[in-house]
Amino acid sequence: MACGTADDINVRTFGAPNTLDFHIYYERDGQVLSAFHDIPLFANDEKTLYNMVVEIPRWTNAKNEINKEAALNPIKQDIADGKARFIPNILPFKGYIWNYGAFPQTWEDPGYISPYTGFKGDNDPIDVIEIGQNVATVGEIKQVKVLGIIGLLDQDETDWKVVVIDAKDPLFDKINDIEDVETYKPGYLKSTDTFFRVYKLPSGKKENTIAFGGEAKNKEFATSIILETHEHWKSLINGTTPRQDIQTINLSVADSPYRVDADNSTVSSVPENNPAAPTPIDSKYDEWFYVSATNKEE
Template sequence: MDLAGPHTSTLPSPKSKKALGLKYHPRPAALDSRAAANPRPLRHFALAFAFASAPSLSPSGSAMAGAAVLNERIISSMSQKHVAAHPWHDLEIGPGAPEFFNCVVEIPRGSKVKYELDKASGLIKVDRVLYSSVVYPHNYGFIPRTLCEDSDPMDVLILMQEQVVPGCFLRARAIGLMPMIDQGEKDDKIIAVCADDPEFRHYTDITDLPPHRLQEIRRFFEDYKKNENKEVAVNEFLPAKDAINAIKYSMDLYGSYIIESLRK
């Protein structure tokens, strides 16, 4: 997916149901009566976990047959009127999107531990400790209710004065896009600043940043997988307008799955 250029409406083909989180089971017939009796929770869970019923699409983009499915845990939680929030699906992206948006921090600045979202539980898990003697130069996470062609939410690097704890969310502003190829696949990163940090909130474009800071960011992503014998290539940074377009595209892609799943 070329996030910097023209986009098509072709949906990605998920690698597996597991890749999008949760173990799914056939939709019970009794669900319709529950929906009539309690429509608001049903709509909430349908939107929050719509990937449960999203069918895989062929490479040509044509829809494949697939029955609607729903997680048993969701149904149980509906009857008990409580469920743990999932940061990818339940947290709103925010009214200022795509320029301003909420984002969830997975990895704090200065960490050598690569934390990441566990899609099934919504918790932040330890993926690995970095093999190289480098640490994350800034807080790193994802934008909720977005989707990229690798079946993951959009990645974001957030510049701010302080490190923050994994799992928290904050309001950020997109200032640039870092096009990246990770082992032959596109893995672009949004460069953003914390919208509520007085030192960084005035930045509006990546050209406002000192060249050395951009070089630090580039060098980290070029080097952090070298000792794993994994190749990463970073291209030239792109301005804020390209980042905003990329976020908008990932929002539309996520929304397309929601709409498609609710039709089933």
């Protein structure tokens, strides 16, 4: 489980963004990697920085994510009703209000009931929201510092959201824990709370709730949850926990029975880099929705 900044990792893209053909794979020296399993969680030896895989840049709507079910876990656009999925615009929010992504080498085990929330994990890598000033790109790997965590209860599942800041952000040295966010970015966490409560209402689902009475927990607590999900991932990748439909093929995890060589047929069959121009987004996804949160307690 080596550390690394991922500076030597590049993306291999094919298909047009905003379509179901869109894929982003990662590669090092021409060798394809798994976004889920081969990118290190920790970005430095001190384990104070983490590698964040950016799935959705701020102000955008395409619901891209690391795909657990596809071999080597590329970033793909999620599917809703057989079509590419887009997040609704909920006034005053245009798409996502932070750079959104995940930590590799973590997993919210659906067989584990969190003692803090009382709900099972959502079966995904742990989600990350990055609050720095720069808008990221899909597939970018950011080195980030952990600030805190939000205990989203999404449709009766524990869906942690780790709050982080880019190591290159001008406020990196000033924002060090969750209470600093309100000092330097007043209102941001309150808006985040509102967004997570209501963003599924336009699709007909119920309003979400936030654990701990809506309070974002601090860096120390967040770090403990990240390490917990890292341990759950270790059990998944070493075969202790059944993988079910999750693709666990990887090229770098030493103790994994799913590790393969670069000449494996699955690895070698990944198409070469062949990006296409983004497909225009249907105008219906520019619609605005007017909803408000009503549930203020866990």
